[in-house]
Amino acid sequence: MIELRNIHKSFNGVCVLNGITLTVEKGETFVIIGSSGTGKTVTIRHIAGLVEPDSGEVLIDSVRMNGADRATRETLRKKMGVVFQSGALINWMTVVDNIRLPLVENRIFDPEEIERVVDEKLRLMQLSDARDKMPSDISGGMKKRASLARVLVRNPEIILYDEPTSGLDPVMSNRINELILKMKRDFNVTSVVVTHDMESAFRVADRIAVLYNGKIIQCDEPDAIRNSDHPVVQQFIRGDLVGPIEIQ
């Protein structure tokens, strides 16, 4: 379970998160939506322990992530994986070397077992043909799938997705959505997805939180969000030009 309690965070005096509180249950797919620059990515970076909050608590399975010592942080991070917006593949390693990397570097499994696990994930992500290609030679969708494969080899309980469908065509976006659903269905993974792709959000979410001006203004099931009478939520999901959302 992931808990964020009253998280405040500012960068250079600009308040990005202004008291975020949320709970993500085990096995749940929790989607955070909101305009660009509202702090969605900063929120998942807090969960991953990549950013320290100015105040508040980040708890993973009731263990505090922020302010934790290196050993505790490493233990918590072993439970999670992050699919970054750009894929964040190591650019001088092939796809297969990238997927193999966490197992080799952390000495998880023996070499034969590593190859078996890596092959299995390559097949699962339909990347077998691209195994020896460099990240610069594959498409954005393949990068995201390779990034997900690299996350999956460690069997994480939690996966954080940062804009998993941004910059992808509709077919590839659907493929990524299916993979997110498959993670939940087949591996009971807890997922936190940050996106402003509404179609994707409604498709994969068990619950959706709407972030606006550093605060969660509504958190509910997809149907409730769709039928929300909150003007900001309605403007955001419909993409209206006129409404209360200030374009910065």
Next chain:
Amino acid sequence: MKMIKNILSQTGRSIIDLVNFSGYTILVFASSVYYMKHAFRSRREIARQMFNAGVRTFAVISIVAMFTGMILALQGGVELAEFHMQDSIGNLVIATLSREMAPFTAAIILIAAVGSAMAAEVGTMKVSEEIDALEIMSISPIRFLVMPRVVALTLVMPIATIYTNVLGCIGGAIVARSHLNISYDVFYMHVLDSLHFKSVYVGLLKSVVFGMAISSICCAQGLRAENGALGVGKATRDSVVKSFLVILITGYFITEFFFRHGL
């Protein structure tokens, strides 16, 4: 009054930034030394970095070393000829090269060709979230990225320095023969005469210190890059400037420490 206040606050901020970055670089270097216990595991990456630092800069080092020796022989020879001492040009060339010029020249080339590339590579990885991805995978960026670069440059620098010494002497000998009518035998006899053990080991010690300093500074700059391509450009530029200043100042103090009381 306001202008003075601004200048003072700007100066203060620069000093704080400098102290902050120096501390960070020392921490990066100390962590790299700690992770050197994993050097065998990272041997492929160390070899790749050594190849980048050594083999890929081979041509430019050769040209610069040769011309450095030639310039030394030409400038020194003209002055020594005034006193009819041009036979001693070999002494001057090797003393200057082995104590100061060879490690310095090699360091300048490696800063420009390798250090800047290290800062750009690590900086690009930082802004494209690859460093964050490593941290999430419980892979220390220092162990995975910095340590192999520090080891590689520390090993390559003394080799590049010896190579610069040798090529510089060859360049010096060619100019001594063609412009000063000094035979190769006489030139090399004087070279060997002035090739003191202390000069050689202090020169090599300098090169090792320079290798550690350049790689640590450039990687630390890369790890601190932010704000996309602009930030990577700034990190690269700062890494070159800071490395250059550090090797110049460190070089002086090593010379001062070892040669204060002569050879």
